Amino acid sequence: MEKTIMKNLLHCPVTATMEVIGGKWKLLIIYLISNDINRFGKMGMMLKNISKQMLTTQLRELENDGIIERKIYAEIPPRVEYFLTAKGNSLTPVIERLRDFGMEFLIPREEASVDQLHV
Amino acid sequence: MEKTIMKNLLHCPVTATMEVIGGKWKLLIIYLISNDINRFGKMGMMLKNISKQMLTTQLRELENDGIIERKIYAEIPPRVEYFLTAKGNSLTPVIERLRDFGMEFLIPREEASVDQLHV
DNA sequence: TGATGTAGTCATTTATTTCAGACTAATATT
DNA sequence: AATATTAGTCTGAAATAAATGACTACATCA
Numbered sequence: 520m521e522k523t524i525m526k527n528l529l530h531c532p533v534t535a536t537m538e539v540i541g542g543k544w545k546l547l548i549i550y551l552i553s554n555d556i557n558r559f560g561k562m563g564m565m566l567k568n569i570s571k572q573m574l575t576t577q578l579r580e581l582e583n584d585g586i587i588e589r590k591i592y593a594e595i596p597p598r599v600e601y602f603l604t605a606k607g608n609s610l611t612p613v614i615e616r617l618r619d620f621g622m623e624f625l626i627p628r629e630e631a632s633v634d635q636l637h638v
Numbered sequence: 639m640e641k642t643i644m645k646n647l648l649h650c651p652v653t654a655t656m657e658v659i660g661g662k663w664k665l666l667i668i669y670l671i672s673n674d675i676n677r678f679g680k681m682g683m684m685l686k687n688i689s690k691q692m693l694t695t696q697l698r699e700l701e702n703d704g705i706i707e708r709k710i711y712a713e714i715p716p717r718v719e720y721f722l723t724a725k726g727n728s729l730t731p732v733i734e735r736l737r738d739f740g741m742e743f744l745i746p747r748e749e750a751s752v753d754q755l756h757v
Numbered sequence: 758t759g760a761t762g763t764a765g766t767c768a769t770t771t772a773t774t775t776c777a778g779a780c781t782a783a784t785a786t787t
Numbered sequence: 788a789a790t791a792t793t794a795g796t797c798t799g800a801a802a803t804a805a806a807t808g809a810c811t812a813c814a815t816c817a
Contacts, residue, residue: 530745531740531745532736532737532738532739532740532741532744532745533665533669533733533736533737533740534665534666534740535740535744535745536736536737536739536740536744537660537665537736539744541656541660543805546652546653546656547653550652558763558764559763559764559765560762560763560764570805570806570807571764571765571766572765572766572767572805572806572807573804573805573806574765575764575765575766576805585743591764594763594814595762595763595812595813595814595815596761596762596763596764596812596813596814596815597762597763597764597765597812597813598763598764599763599764599765606743609739609742609743610739612735612738612739613732613735613736613738613739614652615735616731616732616734616735617651617652617655617656617732618651618652618655619651619731619732620651620655620728620729620731620732621650621651621652621653621654621655622651623728624704624725624728625651625654625655625658626649626650626651626654677793677794678793678794678795679792679793679794682794689775689776689777690794690795690796691775691776691777691795691796691797692774692775692776693795694794694795694796695775710794713784713793714782714783714784714785714792714793715782715783715784715785715791715792715793715794716782716783716792716793716794716795717793717794718793718794718795
């Protein structure tokens with residue numbers, strides 16, 4: 520075997536996807552947005568231990584990767600809302616498989632809780 | 639909405655799975671093992687920029703999470719081989735979806751290369 | 758007049774990861 | 788007797804990531 524693997528893995532779609540969703544808060548943010556918690560302040564409240572800076576960074580990265588969209592309303596005080604793009608919504612099968620694996624192998628059935636925000 | 643989300647997410651199967659596979663080198667290591675590159679030294683050679691310590695850490699975590707198994711042969715010099723467990727093999731659907739998303743949205747078709755180690 | 762609310766930015770400090778390199782065990786080979 | 792081999796461990800240093808707290812803009816409300 521050659522050592523071409525590293526070169527290949529630069530273009531590996533698995534690795535590439537992990538880079539997009541792998542950030543500490545990214546799937547959580549996607550989850551919040553898909554549940555209409557899509558403003559900076561609200562998100563910050565839900566993600567108890569996140570700093571503003573971290574939240575900003577994660578949102579910007581998701582935006583740059585085309586997963587979410589940022590809509591600025593010309594109001595004062597400022598209002599910004601985030602939405603999933605079509606690309607972002609295409610992550611659904613990935614997330615479902617992550618969930619399946621977690622439910623089957625990692626989380627005791629009774630304790631599992633997903634997709635319920637207790638609004 | 640209450641702030642129960644953080645409590646819930648402690649048991650979120652999506653997050654739990656990400657914790658298992660999210661480590662920088664873990665999917666690569668799983669990939670190598672599934673291609674019979676399953677000894678410490680060989681893996682270290684393939685993963686060009688990994689340190690021994692890092693490799694050890696990742697392998698131990700995967701082992702503790704039940705994804706891989708460690709077989710020690712009582713020989714000198716020492717021989718240790720790693721194998722995927724049934725649980726580890728159950729990650730296949732997850733990895734396939736990660737790949738699908740990457741191929742469709744992240745990697746230009748011509749450049750994509752997965753599952754080919756050029757042995 | 759002064760406080761309030763939103764969505765941030767920026768500089769500095771602190772915490773967490775990761776790396777580099779020396780070291781080990783025990784046997785076979787030269 | 789010295790060297791090679793494998794799969795690591797250990798310590799201290801360097802690099803990266805993340806948190807903290809101050810600061811901004813501008814209209815509206817009290």
